[in-house]
Amino acid sequence: MIWIIGLFIFSVFLSAFFSGTETGFYRVTRIRLVLDALDGRFMAKFLLFLTNHPALFVATTLIGNNLANYLVSLSIVLAAGALFPGNSTVELLLPTLLAPLLFVYGESLPKxxxxxxxxxxxxxxxxxFFLCAILFAPFAAVLWVLGQALQWLLGESPTQVRLQLARKELVDVLEEGGEAGLLNAAQRRLAQGLFAVANQSVGALAAPITKNQVAILGAEKKTALxxxxxxxxxxxxxxxxxxxxGDLIGYVRTCDLILAPEDAIQSYRMLPVVAGSDTQIAALLRMQSSGESMAVVKARDGKTLGIVTLDQLMRPILYSES
Structure with missing residues (x-):
């Protein structure tokens, strides 16, 4: 009977460990792991490896939780058989009575x-967890292959998961910095705005030329103003x-039209070209470095995707609510 109790305690511990580890994995600060890994801590390097390969972590946790649940059920059935042999009613009631205990100490509290x-x-x-990852490696490999096949069928990528985790971490770091007084509200909003558009392409923001008013060289500037x-x-x-x-030669600023003495549009500024695959941050930096406030966005084949202005690139950064 003692070994059955020991099996029950061990299985509850395993359930608590894997349930808590799953929550901790999605809450851990990756910056902290990087710093610990740079200090030479092997376990920090291992956890950092898992954050870059979440499929391995998920497979190990899934196997561990299922193993713990199986051992809990086995220990309860063995205990019921040892205490009340041949009584099927006790075998049904005992798991029900122990369910609140298992939920609190095996799930809720560790999480x-x-x-x-x-x-x-x-x-x-x-x-x-490192030991379990080694022991469960053959089974985790099977789950990993199935996961890769599913990702291939659905077109999903683990990179999306890593980006979501990284963004959540950065938002949490910014919030903690604000609470500690390291960042004021405006600085925090600006940083969050940068993170929000960091991986968005400028091609998705470009407005088609058909939706833009095009000024004609030599035409009266009054209409344009x-x-x-x-x-x-x-x-x-x-x-x-x-x-x-769509055959653009440049762009003209409203302030230049107002200050120009001519009644017609005689001069214009060069229109820089940015690739549609470039990020909004890269396009913003290029336009600011060149001193231009408008750019034409083109695809790899040379097709014009549209026009983007400096205001369009700045707005989601300065007024982000994420």
Whole structure:
């Protein structure tokens, strides 16, 4: 009977460990792991490896939780058979009576502890998880292959998971920095805005030329100024008279039109070209370094995707609510 009790306690411990580790893994600060790994801590390097290969962590945790649940059920059935042999009613009632105990100590409590102290508890429990990862490696490999096949069929990538985890970590770090007084509200919003658009392509933001008012070289500037004032725009693309609307030669700023002594549009600024696959941050830096407030966005095949302005690139960064 003693070994049955020992099996029950061990299985509850395994359930608590894998349940808590799962929560701690998604709460741990990756920056902390990187710093510990640079200090030469092997377990920090192991956890950092898992964050870059989440499929291995998920497979190990899944096998561990299922093993713990099986051992809990086995120990309860063995205990019922030893205490009340041949009584099927007890075998049904005993798991029901023990369910609240298993839920509190095998699921709820460890998850709460790892939620509030993920870095400390995850590092302390990493040697056991490392041992389990080695023992479960043959079975985890099968799950990993199935996961890769599913990702191939559905077109999903683990990179998306890593990016979501990384962004959540950065947001948490910024919030903690704000609470500690290291960042004020404006600085935190600016940093969050940068993270929000860091991986978004400029091609998705570009407005098609058909939706832009194109100024004609040599035309009266009065019409262009009326349109700019009505729509509150600071610049518009320029094309030659009689040319196709998509054949742009540059752009003109509203302030330059106002200050120019001529009644017609005679001069224009060069229109820089950015690739549609470039990130919004890269396009913003390029436009700021060149001093231009408008750029044309083109695909790899040279096809024009649209026009993007400096205001369009700055707005999601300065006014981000994420």
């Amino acid at each position: 709460s502890l790892f939620f509030h102290a993920p870095n400390t508890l995850l590092l302390r429990g990493s040697p056991l 009326v349109y700019a004032k009505k729509n509150k725009i600071s610049a518009m693309p320029v094309a030659k008279q009689g040319a196709d609307k």
